[in-house]
Amino acid sequence: MDVGSQVTVLYNSPHQIPLGLLIAQYFYLTGLSAGSFVISVVAILGRKVEYKPLGKIGAILAPLCLILAPMNLLSDMAQPLRFWHLMTYLPGYINFKSPITYGVILLTAYPISATIYAYFVLTGNMKWSKVFAIIGIPLAISVHGYTGFILALGKGRALWNTALMPTLFIVSAMVSGIAMMILIAIVRNMFFMKDKTVEEREKDRQLILGLGKFLGGAIIADLFLLFNDILVLLTSSKEAWETAHLLLWGKFAFEFIGVELFFGSIIPLFLVFYPKTAKTFKWLSIASVLVMIGIYAMRFTVVVGGQSVPLH
Amino acid sequence: MAKEEEKRKIRYAMLVDLRRCVGCQSCSVACKSENEVPLSKFRTWVKIIEKGRYPDVSRQFLPALCNNCENPICNRNCPVHATYIRPDGIVMVNMHRCIGCMYCMASCPYDVRYVNPLRKIVQKCFWCAHRVDAGLLPACVETCLGRALIFGDINDPNSEISQVLATNAVVRLKPELGTDPHVFYIAADADAMDPTKGIDIDKIRFMEPY
Amino acid sequence: MKITRRGLLKIGAISTSAITIGRGFNLFANAMELLPGGKEVSRTTGKFLKPIPSTCLNCYARCGNFGFVAYGGLIKIGPNPEHPNSRGRMCAKGQAGVNLLYDPDRVMHPLKRVGPRGEGKWKRITWEEAYITVVQKLRQLKAAGKEDEFVFQSDRDITTQDICRRFCYAYGTPNALVNHSPGGWNKRIAQMLTWGADFEIPDVANTEYILIFGSNPFEAHYMRTSFVQRIVEARGLRTEARLVKPKARLIVFDPRLTQTSGRADEWHPIKPGTDGAVALAMASVIMNEGLYDREFIGRWCNYPADKLARYLKKFTPEWAQKISGVPASDIKRIAKEFAATNPATTVSTGGVTKHQNSVYTERCVALLNAVTGNVDVKGGYCLPRSYEFAEPDPIPPVPQRRSELAHPVDFPLASYEVPQRVIPMIKEGRAKVSFYMTYQYNPAYSHPEGHEISRMLKDEDLIPFHVVIDSVYSETAALADMILPAATYTERLELESPPAFDMIPFVSLRQPFINPLGESVAITDLLIELAHRIGGGMERYFNFDTKGYLEHRITHIDGLKKAGGLSYLKENGLWYDKDAQPSFRTYEKKGFDTPSKKFEIYSERMAKYGFNPLPTYEPIQQHLTMKEDELFLITYQWSVHTHDRTANCMWLSEIVHENQVFINAETARLRGIEDGDMVEVISKAGSIKTKARVVQGIHPNVVAIGDSCGHWEYGRIAQAKAFESDVTTTKLLWWTEKGVTPNPIISIISDPIGGGEGWMDTKVRIKKI
Amino acid sequence: MDGYKGEDKEDMMESTENTARARAYEILAGFFSNEPTREMFDFLNEAISCSIEDTIEGIEVDFATMFIVPGNGLQPFESLYNRAPDEEPSLWGKATKDVAGFYRAYGVHIDESTGILPDHISVELGFMGHLIEREDNNAQRRFLEEHLLKWIPEFCDRVYSKANTDFYKGVSKLTKEFILSEYEAIKGEAR
Structure with missing residues (x-):
């Protein structure tokens, strides 16, 4: 207990958290979509033919997640029936400075392009799928990067107001996207490849195990960014310090240290790099599930935790 | 030229002289009454703290209200231009335009916006613009027991607020964010201005947004 | 030079402010600024609403208000x-009068x-x-000749007590128990005994030194809104051209850090009930160091200065320090400052008057003003100025029947009923009641030993018939046989003349903003x-x-009659009277309203009944037997x-x-109590459970509980229940705690002179549960 | 904010007629408060070419003689004119208090440091201008009826007969006419 100042708040108005779980969920789903789209495009554009099946999975998942994501947004709005106010693209009616406006444009453009892309990938039209892959990549990165901007522009919140936020969001989107791809691929390999030859299945297996390494790399990048972020929080302003306190040993310590860092990053990292566990589907799928939970916890701590430091 | 001078720009501002504040909360209730603010929400209220060690203890107050910033983040971030700034500096919310995305609330560094649970739109203190337009003072200023609140045009050198501003040291809340807030405080207590002082940050109860 | 109206208007339209000299000369300091007060504009149409001037009654300050009416509401x-x-300011309570009117739980039938x-x-019945x-x-x-078994009681409602008393006397019962509330009467008795007025108006607007004993004007004072704004003004805390005034110092003696003491120049935590000792010691310093006002004591007091100095000699600051815990050096210093600063005044309310030794204490405080000559001077301790209202003829005679309730023999000087003892006295059989009628009176909640009172009210043998006239379903109404819906103060027509702070009465x-809701009826009607x-x-x-009654009441005020009366x-x-100028030293005309026509430092009337006729300090009995772990409850x-x-x-x-x-941090630490813990507060009369608020700003031997919450009837908002209603946004009610009331654990103890309740004399133990 | 329509409000405030009236009162107030400045003089002479034949010195002398030097009976204070038959003419008379109360009721303070009485003609005229800016028709009518009309015509007549300059003859005539015409206009409007 600090002796220097004895302050007791006798009266204050209630604090509020405007953006809640639904927004965190929305960020999570756009992250999944962006992540899987990027992996899919890498697979399609890449030279190795064996990656192509992954491309198909990603191509389906990306628009799927993106249809679910705005549902969260709409149900979070106090006036969901006025959603069309966002779409009257006339100067003076919508604010082109607001990240939400970028979001609306992206959320319209990206699912369309992703759907067309998926159509061409599934019908095997390589030429057009490459065209749409190239169109889709910046969109996919922006669609998730902009969510980082949404938070970064909340100037009053120490956890959000950092230039790292968009990058962190994109990297964590990669992490969760890869993890989801791995899971789907494992399911496909185990249940839907019964008619394929043993060699084909083995080739697919190697491919999936290779993805595990990708996952590990992405996790490391994510951890590095998080480390930077926390370090800055700990050493800058008082609010930032309070935020770091909340995350490291305060109210959100379980979600952040426990779920996000330990179960969501450290254990999966170990699982994908430790030779014994890296080679089995069982451990790899466990790692992926943990990563997906971890990223979900990350979205939650960032959105809700970021607002948990009172502003008055 | 004549016209220009006549249309000298008005910039309203609020000045809170905390040496005169008695912490009576009549501003809070006046606002509720004037603007039909629903229960659980406040446009303005007085934070009351106690500081020091027995027997050297004092009470400090801090009336909180919308700062009607010159560069409000809420306005910048509102996707549909529901938040707009009047020529006299008052930041307004257009109730017909607001979609209730609550991004402005998340952006506001002072946490003075709220969603009206009945009308499902974001509202906040707008210095009783309807009264100001009719030539009246905001309800809180009118009723302030200690006359701690001074409201007026800071571009008019003869106004009371300009004169008091010119002769007193004032502080503002979080000016470092570059929002240029227009609520000035005289003799505000640093601990009262610090939102994290005197509370257990892990145990605060938060309200539902609406 | 030839300009026509048209020409002038043309100039006006094109001219700039440089030309218009009226502006350049800056006559209206505020002319171009926004205007406070008296108006209200519709938020939807931008039109001004119709204002109805009236008077507030959500507390006794009775400020001027306007009701703004539109669409019939x-x-x-x-x-x-x-x-x-x-002067155009209104506290939170006054503005919440709308809530009182449109209370969804109001009794309407x-x-x-x-x-x-x-x-x-x-069961709903017709009127x-x-x-x-x-x-x-x-x-x-009446037929049985038992008029005195009809008892009418109300909380001290200054406004309606005259007509209530008139009703009782006309009926033939002396039991018009409408004069007191259980708090605050001691002070009035002390004042009556000392200088013949029942309270003082400290002219804080013009003073330079404010010495507060147990009063919290920033939060609660019987004239709060008018009073606090003048204190703030006297403190002259704004550096602008128009407010060049010496800053008045504000010194507070209070066991608790209040809004006032927390903003004062000095806060001296004092043991409850010992203010008298401090005031005496100060008077002693002033008298014995020769700092007193010779002229005032010599001419206007009934006790010679040298004798007084001799009498006060034994009350040294060191003696007071031992009793009150306030350092002797501070007492000496403040006494000298108080004497040296002119004008200066004291303020003393709740903390002084709610003890068993209140009358003595209040007289000690009044003495301070007398010895420094601050009585009824500009910036001093002034007599109240207000208009008396006349009673229309014929005036009913006061029933000759003696009533124990209206004039209890135990309290000969209290001259009226002792409200907190009324129901216990009925229980003791000292008076028989067949018909008990109460108006806006809620003893079950607001009286000491409230639960005990509830039990008595429930007893049908004790009180065979009980009619409650009230607008709320109070704890007492819940125990009645019949409830008659009363109009709230926003629906009534009444006259007021509160004491004037500008010294011009x-x-x-008070006039209705709207017709009484439901079937409510104003008490006068x-x-x-x-x-x-x-x-x-x-x-x-x-x-x-009612209208005729009010017209009768003001006919003797000539100026008002000339202006147009009602x-x-x-x-x-x-x-x-717009021509009147404030006058001071009004006692110089006719003397004080006391038997000796002087400021009675020595009270013959007190001596007659065996009380100490001089200001003195008497320790509170319970405090003498204080045990180690016991605390004062205030x-x-x-x-x-x-x-x-x-x-x-x-x-x-x-x-x-x-x-x-509220409990001091050190005291709490010793008992293992942390902020927010549930604790039990136990007194002789009972115990209550509530949360602890551990703070620094309270005397270590004192715990404090507010006395406004913790209702068990009264309505759903008072009980923190959210519900749907058509008038208000009550479904959004978000708090779940309704609090407790300390009243049930406070024993009924009265000041033997004043008869007022000793609210703050309860000893409690506190333990964590 | 409920029902606020920014544009509509702005239109409402642009009521030029009232602005002109308010200004007119202020100009009249100015004529009685101080000698016209050179600026004003030039403005009147050139900008609206009302061709003042007096010199500025002449006007200044006339101003001081009539309104400043005591004993000329032309001190421009209401309480000297508007009084009960039995009341002695004096400064700070009943009318002064009345008018001060009027100002207070409308939240207007007079800067005390100027030492000017509230019932000085220029203060009253300036206040009237202020009432117009507030668009409070009832108050305007009341103020005209209770104060301005009660004494200004009489006062102006006296000035007219005493003035040595054309300028003040014109001003006094204009003021009287203006006030009377104002009352005609307002009477119709307020009812």
Whole structure:
């Protein structure tokens, strides 16, 4: 207990958290979509033919997640029936400075392009799928990067107001996207490849195990960014310090240290790099599930935790 | 030229002289009454703290209200231009335009916006613009027991607020964010201005947004 | 030079402000600024709303207000800038009058009890039926010659007490128990004994030194809104051209850090009930160091200065330090400052008057003003200035029958009833009651030993018939046989003349903003109707309607009559003599209103009944037997609440809805109590459970509990229940704690001289649960 | 904010007629408060070419002689004119208090440091201008009826007969006419 100042708040108005779980969920789903789209495009554009099946999975998942994501947004709005106010693209009616406006444009453009892309990938039209892959990549990165901007522009919140936020969001989107791809691929390999030859299945297996390494790399990048972020929080302003306190040993310590860092990053990292566990589907799928939970916890701590430091 | 001078720009501002504040909360209730603010929400209220060690203890107050910033983040971030700034500096919310995305609330560094649970739109203190337009003072200023609140045009050198501003040291809340807030405080207590002082940050109860 | 009107307007249209000299000369310092007060504009149409000038009554300060009415409803209550006392300011309570009017739990119809008393089963009846029942009972009593078994009691409602008393006397009962509330009467008795007025108006606006004993004007004072704004002004805390005034110092003696003491220049935590010792020691310093006002004591006091100095010699600052815990050096210093600064004044309310030794203490405080010559001078301790209202002829004679309730023999100087003892006295058999009628009176909640009182009220043998006239379903109403819906203060027509702070007395009118809701009836209309129905000669004393009654009451005020009487008041809300100038030292004309016509430092009347005639300090009995682990319990009033009538105002209860027990951090540490822990507060009379609020700003031997929350009836807002209703946003009620009331654990103890309750004399133990 | 329509409000405030009236009162107030400045003089002479034949010195002398030097009976204070028959003419008379109360009721303070009485003609005229800016028709009518009309015509007549300059003859005539015409206009409007 600090002796220097004895302050007791006798009266204050209630604090509020405007953006809640639904927004965190929305960020999570756009992250999944962006992540899987990027992996899919890498697979399609890449030279190795064996990656192509992954491309198909990603191509389906990306628009799927993106249809679910705005549902969260709409149900979070106090006036969901006025959603069309966002779409009257006339100067003076919508604010082109607001990240939400970028979001609306992206959320319209990206699912369309992703759907067309998926159509061409599934019908095997390589030429057009490459065209749409190239169109889709910046969109996919922006669609998730902009969510980082949404938070970064909340100037009053120490956890959000950092230039790292968009990058962190994109990297964590990669992490969760890869993890989801791995899971789907494992399911496909185990249940839907019964008619394929043993060699084909083995080739697919190697491919999936290779993805595990990708996952590990992405996790490391994510951890590095998080480390930077926390370090800055700990050493800058008082609010930032309070935020770091909340995350490291305060109210959100379980979600952040426990779920996000330990179960969501450290254990999966170990699982994908430790030779014994890296080679089995069982451990790899466990790692992926943990990563997906971890990223979900990350979205939650960032959105809700970021607002948990009172502003008055 | 004549016209220009006549249309000298008005910039309203609020000045809170905390040496005169008695912490009576009549501003809070006046606002509720004037603007039909629903229960659980406040446009303005007085934070009351106690500081020091027995027997050297004092009470400090801090009336909180919308700062009607010159560069409000809420306005910048509102996707549909529901938040707009009047020529006299008052930041307004257009109730017909607001979609209730609550991004402005998340952006506001002072946490003075709220969603009206009945009308499902974001509202906040707008210095009783309807009264100001009719030539009246905001309800809180009118009723302030200690006359701690001074409201007026800071571009008019003869106004009371300009004169008091010119002769007193004032502080503002979080000016470092570059929002240029227009609520000035005289003799505000640093601990009262610090939102994290005197509370257990892990145990605060938060309200539902609406 | 030839310009026409048209030409002039043309110039006006094109000219710039450089040319218009009226502006350049800056006559109107504020002319171009926004204007406070007296107006309200519709948020939707931008049109001005119709203001109705009236007077507030959500507490006794009785500030000027405006009701703004539109669409047949009251939209808002705002301050009246022309009111000489409140000057366009209004506290939270005043503005929440709208809540009181549109209280969703208001009693709107006459109700009759069904089933056992207190079970909560009611049947709606017509007014006709209600009147018939009441009239029948009263007629029976009268026929049996037992008029005195009809007892009418109300909380001290200054406004209506005259007509209530008139009703009782006309009926023939002396039991018009309408003069007191259980708090605050001691001070008045002490003042009456000392200088013949029942309270003082400290002219804080013009003073330079404010010495506060147990008062918290920033939060609660009987004239709060008018008073606090003048204190702030006297402190002259704004550096601008128009406010060059010496800063008045503010010194507070209070066991608790309040809004006032927390903002004062000095706060001296003092042991409860020992203010008298400090004041005496100060007077002693002033007298013995020769700092006193020779002229005032010599000419206007009834005790010579040298004798007084000799008498006070034994009350040294060191003696006071031992009793009160305030350092002797501080007492000496403040005494000298107080004597040296002119004008200076004291303020003393709750903390002084709510003890068993209050009358003595209050006289010590008054003595301080007398010895420094601050009595009724500009910036000093002034006599109240207000208008007396006349009673229309014929005036009913005071019933000659002796009543133990109205004039208790135990309290010979208290001259009126001792309200907190009324129901216990009935229980003790010292008076018989067949018909008990109460108006806006809630002893079950607001009296000490409230639970005990509830039990007595429930006893049908003790009180065979109980009619409650009230607008809320109070704890007491719940134990009644019949509830008659009363109009709130926003629906009544009444006259007021609160003491004026600008020293020019004024009359203000309270008029209905809207017609009474439901079937509520204003108390005056109700009593007039009852009197006519009872008849038997009684009706001739009520030969008027409410309006006529009020007209009669002000006929003797010539200036007002000339201005237009009641219709002037209806239009303007208030009247005062605009030519009058404040005058001071008014006692110089006729002397003080005491037997000796002087400021009575020595009170013959007190000597007659065996009390100490000189200001003295008497220790509080309970404090002498204080055990190690015992603490003083004090109560206080929240800034947004009255003691017991605002809990169902949602805007107020939203701000304060919980009564935590405030306890010093060190005391709490020794008992292992942390902030927010549930604790039990145990006294001789009972125990309550509440949360602990561990703070620094309270005397270590004191715990404090506010006294506005913790209702168990009264309405759903008071009980923190969210519900759907059509008038308000009550479904959004978000708090779940309704708090507790400390009243049940406070014993009924009265000051033997004043008869007022010793609210702050309870010893408690506190333990964590 | 409920029902606020920014544009509509702005239109409402642009009521030029009232602005002109308010200004006119202020100009009149100016004529009685101080000698016209050179600026004003030039403005009147050139900008609207009302061709003042007096010199500025002449006007200044006339101003001081009439309104400043005591004993000329032309001190421009209401309480000297508007009084009960039995009341002695004096400064700070009943009318002064009345008018001060009027100002207070409308929240207007007079800067005390100027030492000017509230019932000085220029203060009253300036206040009237202020009432117009507030668009409070009832108050305007009341103020005209209770104060301005009660004494200004009489006062102006006296000035007219005493003035040595054309300028003040014109001003006094204009003021009287203006006030009377104002009352005609307002009477119709307010009812």
